[in-house]
Amino acid sequence: MQLLALHLNSFIDYARLRGMPYETIASGMSALPTDGTDPSTTIDEEDFYVVIERIFAYLNDDLFGIRVGNHLNLNTLGAIYRISLKSVTIQEALYVCQAYLKKTLPLIQVVNSMDDDSATIRLYIENDRYQINRIILETILMVVAREIKIISGEETEVGIDIAYSTAVFEKPEDAPSAWKGVIVLPSAPGDSRGAFLSPIENNQWIVSVGGNHGDAPPGDMEGFLAFVKTLRTTTIYDAIKGAKPVGQIVRYLLPCSARRHFEAIQRLPRGLLAIGDAICRFNPVFGQGMSVAAQEAVILNRLLGARAGDMGRDMDPLDGLASAFFAEIQCVLETPWGIATSDFIYPKTRGERPANFEQRLQFNKALVRLGAQDASIHKLMTEVNHLLKPQSALREPEVAERVAKLMATPA
Numbered sequence: 001m002q003l004l005a006l007h008l009n010s011f012i013d014y015a016r017l018r019g020m021p022y023e024t025i026a027s028g029m030s031a032l033p034t035d036g037t038d039p040s041t042t043i044d045e046e047d048f049y050v051v052i053e054r055i056f057a058y059l060n061d062d063l064f065g066i067r068v069g070n071h072l073n074l075n076t077l078g079a080i081y082r083i084s085l086k087s088v089t090i091q092e093a094l095y096v097c098q099a100y101l102k103k104t105l106p107l108i109q110v111v112n113s114m115d116d117d118s119a120t121i122r123l124y125i126e127n128d129r130y131q132i133n134r135i136i137l138e139t140i141l142m143v144v145a146r147e148i149k150i151i152s153g154e155e156t157e158v159g160i161d162i163a164y165s166t167a168v169f170e171k172p173e174d175a176p177s178a179w180k181g182v183i184v185l186p187s188a189p190g191d192s193r194g195a196f197l198s199p200i201e202n203n204q205w206i207v208s209v210g211g212n213h214g215d216a217p218p219g220d221m222e223g224f225l226a227f228v229k230t231l232r233t234t235t236i237y238d239a240i241k242g243a244k245p246v247g248q249i250v251r252y253l254l255p256c257s258a259r260r261h262f263e264a265i266q267r268l269p270r271g272l273l274a275i276g277d278a279i280c281r282f283n284p285v286f287g288q289g290m291s292v293a294a295q296e297a298v299i300l301n302r303l304l305g306a307r308a309g310d311m312g313r314d315m316d317p318l319d320g321l322a323s324a325f326f327a328e329i330q331c332v333l334e335t336p337w338g339i340a341t342s343d344f345i346y347p348k349t350r351g352e353r354p355a356n357f358e359q360r361l362q363f364n365k366a367l368v369r370l371g372a373q374d375a376s377i378h379k380l381m382t383e384v385n386h387l388l389k390p391q392s393a394l395r396e397p398e399v400a401e402r403v404a405k406l407m408a409t410p411a
C-alpha cells in the first residue's frame with residue numbers, strides 16, 4: 001500500500017524538533033523519499049511503520065501521537081485549510097477529510113455518521129500493530145479536531161500581550177506580620193504595571209509583577225526590583241528590596257484572552273467536549289481561570305449524573321450532552337469575560353470593543369471612587385471579581401443610583 005509521504009513528514013518533522021538526527025530516523029527505510037514535503041510523493045506502508053516505530057522508541061513518549069497532531073507542520077496545516085475552504089459545515093468538512101484520508105492514507109478506515117443532534121467519526125486500522133496504530137490514530141484525531149476548530153471559526157479575542165514575572169523571597173524578619181497580601185493595581189490606561197505579593201509556605205513571599213503591550217518585567221533580579229520600584233506605590237518594593245530571593249525568576253507571556261464559541265457549533269463529534277481554558281482563557285492577572293474551570297466541572301458533573309440513569313436503556317446517554325453543557329456554562333463565563341474585556345481600557349488592546357464600553361468605563365471609574373469611600377461597596381466589587389457574585393450585583397438599583405450620583409460629580 002502506498003501512502004502520501006506528507007503524512008510521515010509530520011512525524012519526522014516533530015522528531016527532528018525533539019532532537020532526533022534525520023539519519024537515525026530514516027535509516028530503516030527501504031526507499032528514502034527525495035522530498036517528503038512534495039504533495040505527490042508516496043512511500044511504502046512498511047516504511048511508514050518502520051519510521052514511526054523508530055521515532056517512538058527514540059522519544060519514549062506515550063503522548064507522541066497527540067503531540068505530533070498538535071505540532072502540525074505547515075504542510076499539514078495547508079491540507080487542513082484546503083479542506084476548510086471546500087466545506088462550509090462541519091458535516092462537509094468531515095466528509096472531505098474522509099475522502100482525503102481515503103486517498104492519501106488508505107491505511108485508515110473512516111466512518112462518519114450523522115443523526116439529528118450528533119455526529120460521529122470513527123477511525124480504525126485493520127491490522128494488529130496496535131501500539132503504532134494508536135499513535136497514528138491519535139495524530140489524525142488531533143488533526144481532525146483542529147479542522148473542526150478552524151471551520152467553526154468562532155473565537156473572540158482581547159489582545160493584551162500580558163507579560164508576567166514571578167519571584168519568591170524569604171520573608172524578612174522585620175516584615176509586617178498583619179499582611180494577608182498586597183495588590184498594587186495599575187493606573188490605567190496610562191500605565192499597565194501592577195503587582196501581587198502573597199505569603200506562602202516556608203515563611204516566604206511570592207511576588208508577581210506584570211505589564212501589557214510590550215512593557216515586560218525583566219527576568220534578572222536587578223531589573224525585577226527596578227520594575228517593582230516604578231509601581232504606583234512603593235509598598236512592595238520597600239518590603240522586598242532587602243529580602244533574600246529563593247530560586248529563579250519565572251516569566252510568562254500571554255498574547256490574548258480568548259473565548260471560543262463552542263455553543264455556536266451545531267454538531268460536534270460524539271464524545272468530544274472542551275472545558276476550562278480550551279473554551280475560555282483569561283488574562284491571568286484577574287486570577288479567574290481555575291475557578292471558572294471548577295464551576296464548569298460542577299455543571300458537567302451534574303449533567304452526567306442526570307444522564308447516568310439513561311445507561312442501559314435503549315438510548316445514548318451522551319446524546320445532547322455537549323450542547324446542554326455549552327449552553328449552561330454561558331452564564332458562568334459572563335462575569336469573568338466581562339472583567340477580561342475591561343482590558344480594552346488600554347488603547348493598544350486588540351479586538352472588538354463591546355458596544356457600551358465607554359459607558360461601562362465611566363461607570364467603573366465612579367464605582368472605584370465609591371468603593372474607596374464605602375467598605376461595603378469595595379467588598380461587593382471584590383466578591384464580583386472573585387466570582388462569588390455575578391457582575392449584575394453591581395447594577396442593583398441601590399448601588400447603581402449611588403454610582404450615577406458620583407458620575408455626575410467631577411472626580
Ligand SMILES: Cc1cc2nc3c(=O)[nH]c(=O)nc-3n(C[C@H](O)[C@H](O)[C@H](O)COP(=O)(O)OP(=O)(O)OC[C@H]3O[C@@H](n4cnc5c(N)ncnc54)[C@H](O)[C@@H]3O)c2cc1C
Nearest residue numbers: 063066067070252275276277278284287288289290291293
Ligand atoms: C501565569 C498564570 C497565573 C494564573 N493565575 C491564576 C490564579 O491566580 N487563579 C486562577 O483561578 N487561575 C489562574 N490562572 C489560570 C489557570 O491556570 C487556568 O485557567 C487553569 O489552569 C485552566 O485549567 P485547564 O485544566 O483548562 O488547563 P491547564 O491547567 O492548562 O491543563 C491542561 C493540561 O493539558 C496538558 N496538555 C496540553 N496539551 C496536551 C496534549 N496534546 N496531550 C496531553 N496533554 C496535554 C497540559 O500539559 C496541562 O497539564 C493563571 C494562569 C497563568 C498562566
